[in-house]
């Protein structure tokens with residue numbers, strides 16, 4: 001940032017290390033930390049580095065492009081990615097030692113061809129659909145896919161390192177049914193002559209709730225960032241520390257008389273004389289415009305103050321009321337952070353927006369500077 005940063009997502013790497021360490025203790029197996037979508041908005045390289053320091057054995061992304069960006073950023077350890085377009089080119093994956101989640105035979109053949117062209121063994125983990133009805137080979141495809149994978153494995157062209165699937169989180173019974181399917185897939189792969197080193201089914205929710213679903217590895221995203229995947233449990237209740245503090249600053253302060261209209265459409269009119277603070281964050285920065293009129297608030301000088309008027313692309317307004325005399329331009333505004341430190345929890349926004357914490361953090365825009373902060377917070 002050449003010009004001073006007025007929009008900052010401060011990332012406590014200590015919190016990420018703590019959260020990953022907590023998951024390690026909980027499972028005792030291999031921990032794969034998912035850093036897709038710019039590390040759930042936290043900055044992919046910051047998140048990956050902190051996760052590895054916290055004991056992650058592997059990091060993972062959805063797209064190969066994201067995985068390659070991590071390599072370019074200097075992340076040296078194992079990286080897995082699993083969502084591929086029909087025209088994907090796996091040559092860079094082979095060159096950069098990115099492990100490929102393979103969902104169908106066409107992907108496997110492409111990976112094998114890339115390996116042979118490079119004169120190098122590629123590494124694959126087979127992705128199977130056990131009931132989510134999304135990415136992954138469905139049961140009718142397993143036999144052909146596993147037969148070919150075992151052949152390539154024996155030939156040293158594609159090393160089949162693992163097999164994995166993803167849960168629908170549709171309740172304990174559904175989870176158990178998916179696990180039974182997953183067990184069948186593992187058994188079939190073994191029958192074909194491949195005993196996979198890594199087997200993984202659980203993402204954050206099952207990692208916390210269902211020890212019987214841990215297999216040899218877990219694949220966690222949101223808990224690494226210190227947020228709860230469970231509607232009825234807070235971060236603190238789960239022993240997690242939210243890693244992101246989203247903050248900005250006051251760039252204008254204005255005393256206004258009663259009856260003053262605020263922002264586009266004047267859908268907020270000040271009932272009494274008050275003071276308005278302008279904060280340079282908007283919907284382009286991940287602050288949902290639909291928060292308008294919802295009762296959302298921010299923390300200024302340690303006090304909760306309401307967001308008033310419509311949220312613009314770049315800015316919003318806070319009624320700072322009685323705080324006015326204590327405030328100056330440049331003072332900090334915290335949009336959300338760790339509630340244990342007195343900041344609004346991201347779950348407040350998620351609740352007002354009828355969405356999940358995941359969507360709010362993953363939507364933080366590119367103008368927001370991700371700033372790694374080391375020692376604090378944990």
Ligand SMILES: *Cc1c(COP(=O)(O)O)cnc(C)c1O
Pocket residue numbers: 034036166203204205219220221222223229
């Ligand atoms: C995003 C994702 C995860 C991580 O999910 P969390 O709920 O954040 O732990 C794990 N596996 C797959 C396949 C994913 O797409």
